[in-house]
Amino acid sequence: MGLLIEGQWHDQWYDTGAGGRFKRENAQRRNWITADGGAGPSGEGGFAAEAGRYHLYVSLACPWAHRTLILRALKGLEALIEVSVVSWLMRENGWTFDTEHGSSGDALDGLSFMHQRYTLDDPEYTGRVTVPVLWDTRQQRIVSNESAEIIRMFNSAFDELTGNRLDFYPQPLQAEIDALNARIYPAVNNGVYRAGFATTQAAYEEAFSELFSELETLETRLGKARYLTGEYLTEADWRLFTTLIRFDAVYYGHFKCNQQRIADYPNLSNWLRELYQWPGVADTVDLRHIKHHYYASHLTINPTAIVPKGPQLDFSAPHDRNRLAGLGIWLRA
Numbered sequence: 578m579g580l581l582i583e584g585q586w587h588d589q590w591y592d593t594g595a596g597g598r599f600k601r602e603n604a605q606r607r608n609w610i611t612a613d614g615g616a617g618p619s620g621e622g623g624f625a626a627e628a629g630r631y632h633l634y635v636s637l638a639c640p641w642a643h644r645t646l647i648l649r650a651l652k653g654l655e656a657l658i659e660v661s662v663v664s665w666l667m668r669e670n671g672w673t674f675d676t677e678h679g680s681s682g683d684a685l686d687g688l689s690f691m692h693q694r695y696t697l698d699d700p701e702y703t704g705r706v707t708v709p710v711l712w713d714t715r716q717q718r719i720v721s722n723e724s725a726e727i728i729r730m731f732n733s734a735f736d737e738l739t740g741n742r743l744d745f746y747p748q749p750l751q752a753e754i755d756a757l758n759a760r761i762y763p764a765v766n767n768g769v770y771r772a773g774f775a776t777t778q779a780a781y782e783e784a785f786s787e788l789f790s791e792l793e794t795l796e797t798r799l800g801k802a803r804y805l806t807g808e809y810l811t812e813a814d815w816r817l818f819t820t821l822i823r824f825d826a827v828y829y830g831h832f833k834c835n836q837q838r839i840a841d842y843p844n845l846s847n848w849l850r851e852l853y854q855w856p857g858v859a860d861t862v863d864l865r866h867i868k869h870h871y872y873a874s875h876l877t878i879n880p881t882a883i884v885p886k887g888p889q890l891d892f893s894a895p896h897d898r899n900r901l902a903g904l905g906i907w908l909r910a
């Protein structure tokens with residue numbers, strides 16, 4: 578675990594400051610792939626959608642990277658955007674490459690460390706070295722290291738090439754999706770990290786109570802609606818999914834989010850199983866990488882690096898969501 582300072586790697590745990598609160602650094606590369614190469618909502622233009630041009634770096638353990646893998650699968654981008662999977666173990670060198678346990682190594686250049694990819698982008702890079710990273714093989718630079726934006730690009734930029742019209746961010750639902758994301762990101766997606774990486778009791782308890790209060794709200798909502806925005810399955814669902822699929826295996830124990838398991842919420846757990854069983858999604862879930870990464874990498878939290886054997890989870894078990902009306906995924910006109 579560490580960061581780059583002017584292109585040099587430093588092994589350093591998160592600085593939680595006097596209050597003991599974990600604060601996630603903002604992603605620094607914010608360009609957009611667009612259909613015609615025009616600039617997107619941020620960053621520069623020049624990143625036109627093309628088959629084979631872009632490469633995605635992920636960890637199978639990481640909930641942010643997981644979002645991009647799900648959208649890549651559902652939007653039919655697997656043949657257009659190749660993926661490299663980092664090692665599940667992240668210690669003094671940060672994310673590294675090997676070919677053990679289903680990791681791929683760096684398929685482009687055979688690099689040893691993810692931080693070398695960042696210094697290829699900028700030899701003087703300063704900041705944390707995170708995944709996912711979307712790399713442009715043409716310009717040899719990072720397009721984006723912000724998963725929330727990578728999934729939006731995947732949702733539409735390649736549609737003319739793939740003919741895939743599934744829309745996870747349909748115009749009429751955008752305001753509602755944005756509002757949901759704005760609540761779920763701090764309280765749940767980042768909330769589990771705020772609890773787990775807190776270094777004071779007060780910071781931990783603050784994150785813990787926000788997390789379980791939001792889960793309660795979501796549980797009630799999913800008792801009345803099939804998906805978070807109602808009848809359509811959207812980006813908001815997938816963003817919540819990648820956190821909840823890790824919850825009982827990792828966040829409940831390792832991050833001390835133990836008021837309740839997701840299995841104890843009838844609506845959240847049935848919704849979770851429905852999404853897991855969505856065609857193409859189970860293949861993106863690797864609980865071995867998930868458990869080994871968290872328990873064996875965060876030695877400040879788990880110094881023995883022992884990975885728990887349990888819990889037993891069966892996301893393939895039947896779900897009861899057909900009791901609620903659903904229309905599936907929105908189709909762009």
Ligand SMILES: N[C@@H](CCC(=O)N[C@@H](CS)C(=O)NCC(=O)O)C(=O)O
Nearest residue numbers: 604639640641705707708722723724
């Ligand atoms: N804003 C980023 C956050 C990505 C992120 O923090 N990824 C974690 C893995 S789950 C990471 O690479 N952490 C390494 C570090 O913070 O040093 C996104 O959503 O893409």
